[in-house]
Amino acid sequence: xxxxxxxxxxxxxxxxxxxxxxxxxxxxxxxxxxxxxxxxxxxxxxxxxxxxxxxxxxxxxxxxxxxxxxxxxxxxxxxxxxxxxxxxxxxxxxxxxxxxxxxxxxxxxxxxxxxxxxxxxxxxxxxxxxxxxxxxxxxxxxxxxxxxxxxxxxxxxxxxxxxxxxxxxxxxxxxxxxxxxxxxxxxxxxxxxxxxxxxxxxxxxxxxxxxxxxxxxxxxxxxxxxxxxxxxxxxxxxxxxxxxxxxxxxxxxxxxxxxxxxxxxxxxxxxxxxxxxxxxxxxxxxxxxxxxxxxxxxxxxxxxx
Numbered sequence: 317x318x319x320x321x322x323x324x325x326x327x328x329x330x331x332x333x334x335x336x337x338x339x340x341x342x343x344x345x346x347x348x349x350x351x352x353x354x355x356x357x358x359x360x361x362x363x364x365x366x367x368x369x370x371x372x373x374x375x376x377x378x379x380x381x382x383x384x385x386x387x388x389x390x391x392x393x394x395x396x397x398x399x400x401x402x403x404x405x406x407x408x409x410x411x412x413x414x415x416x417x418x419x420x421x422x423x424x425x426x427x428x429x430x431x432x433x434x435x436x437x438x439x440x441x442x443x444x445x446x447x448x449x450x451x452x453x454x455x456x457x458x459x460x461x462x463x464x465x466x467x468x469x470x471x472x473x474x475x476x477x478x479x480x481x482x483x484x485x486x487x488x489x490x491x492x493x494x495x496x497x498x499x500x501x502x503x504x505x506x507x508x509x510x511x512x513x514x515x516x517x518x519x520x521x522x523x524x525x526x527x528x529x530x531x532x533x534x535x536x537x538x539x540x541x542x543x544x545x546x547x548x549x550x551x552x553x554x555x556x557x558x559x560x561x562x563x564x565x566x567x568x569x570x571x572x573x574x575x576x577x578x579x580x581x582x583x584x585x586x587x588x589x590x591x592x593x594x595x596x597x598x599x600x601x602x603x604x605x606x607x608x609x610x611x612x613x614x615x616x617x618x619x620x621x
Contacts, residue, residue: 324430332431340438349412350390356416357387360423389415396460399482400597401514410463413443418458426455440467448489464501468521483514483533483593488521494545496528503533503588508611516591520555534588540570551584559584 324332342352358367363384370376370384385391389412396402397411417439426432433452440447443462448469456476459465464481468489475495479485483501493499499519505511515534519525523537527545531537536552543549544560553559556573557566557580564584569577597603 322430332434336431336435336438339435340441343413343442349409350388353412353416354388357419358384360420360425361387363387387419396482399460400601400603401512401595402461406463407461410443410461413439414459414462417443417462421455460502480517480533482512484516486516486518488519488523488539490522491519492524493519494525494527494529497525497530499525499531500533507613510605510607512595514593514595515588516593518591523553532588534586534591536587536591540573542570549584551586553584554578 323329339352339356343349358364366376366380367384367387370381376384392415394411394414396407417436420426420432420435420439425435432455436453436457437447437451440451440453443459444465444467445463446466446468448467448471450470451467452470452472454473454475457473458478460480460482462481464484465479465487466485467487468491470489471487471491471493473479473493474497477493477496478498479487479493480498480500480502485499485501487493499517501517502512502514505513513533517531517533518536519531520537520539520541522540524542525531525537526543526547529543529545529547529549531543531549535549537543537549538553538555538557540556541553542558543553543564544558546562547560547564548562549559550563553564554566554577556570556577558568558570559566561567565582566580566584568580
């Protein structure tokens with residue numbers, strides 16, 4: 317599909333460029349990341365006067381105080397903060413950048429595409445393990461950590477996509493991930509859901525993962541392949557294949573690629589075990605089971621008695 321180049325008016329472009337360069341420079345320097353994120357959000361939300369009044373000891377309501385404190389990521393928690401095996405030092409900075417990413421998406425500016433895509437590209441350069449050039453990262457994308465994501469050049473990720481990198485996620489060049497897709501890199505035991513395994517999930521060059529698709533942990537979506545809408549990928553999608561359904565199956569090879577593609581098979585091969593990552597919890601972590609369930613099957617209980 318042919319697209320048009322879109323640009324902002326010169327005055328708006330000047331302001332956008334100056335703002336993004338300023339935040340990028342501060343994030344690249346020695347400043348505390350919490351302070352950079354806090355200042356950026358205070359100004360983006362137009363709350364500078366109220367923030368300065370509060371910091372000077374002025375009266376604020378409890379709701380105002382919570383709002384003003386909330387611009388600082390050090391005063392916030394994310395779900396992934398509870399994961400026992402995470403690298404604490406790496407996560408701390410990633411959390412701050414994630415907070416900036418998520419709160420930016422709650423501002424009206426997140427809908428200004430010419431501005432927002434460039435701002436998220438800049439944040440990805442700081443947050444991801446690898447961030448290629450020409451990324452088009454749209455609104456509502458969420459991550460587990462962010463720092464376990466490797467993303468190639470000219471990738472497009474559309475609205476409301478979840479990229480789970482509790483394990484590791486590699487996205488190749490020119491990949492397209494459509495709205496509401498979920499790509500996972502960790503899984504839970506079917507009996508004891510507190511038992512988690514992490515995997516390396518791969519979406520290879522030129523692949524398309526279309527609307528509302530789920531890619532399970534440890535899968536590989538092959539080069540130049542397509543996963544149809546609302547599919548559940550529970551095995552590797554071969555290069556150049558089109559896979560659809562729940563569970564997804566290869567239904568055909570992309571026209572023109574028959575000579576270089578593997579034959580179509582009835583079901584996809586699950587190779588997650590080959591991409592399983594070592595997962596360990598530090599000895600000094602105070603772990604807890606939030607469910608407190610008895611996961612022993614009835615026969616095991618009777619044997620214990």
